[in-house]
Amino acid sequence: MLEIAIEEAKLGLATGGIPIGAALFRSDGTLLGRGHNRRVQDGDPSVHGETDAFRNAGRQRNYKNTIMVTTLAPCWYCSGLVRQFGIGTVIVGESETFSGGINWLRESGVKVIDLDNAECKQMLGEFIEQFPDVWNEDIGED
Secondary structure, three states, X not given: OHHHHHHHHHHHHHOOOOOOEEEEEEOOOOEEEEEEOOHHHHOOOOOOHHHHHHXXXXXXXXXXXXXXXXXXXXXXXXXXXXXXXXXXXXXXXXXXXXXXXXXXXXXXXOEEEEOOOHHHHHHHHHHHHHOHHHHHHHHXXX
């Protein structure tokens, strides 16, 4: 599942954006939607990887038995999406670069699995090194 999110992150990077990708799956592994951070490409601050995957999944009757897979720990905005719609599990490629709201999600009963993936760390780390201003904008830092 993480491979799909990584593919999306690479697509985002290749199109001039921040390399963060995500995918929403049913608990049986069926892919519902995939997406990547398109804040730069679309000029829309709300198009994070998780929100893009969520929107591309379309309307679901229930989200309890879904899994959000993301290359980076979800920010507070995307963590709110997980809580609002009751997504039961979040698989995180890495949370060292940015931890977002994963502790809050865990405290709220969401199952969070952090894979501590080296490829995810390297991809985003290289981006941050090259484009610190874009990264700081993305996470709401001055």
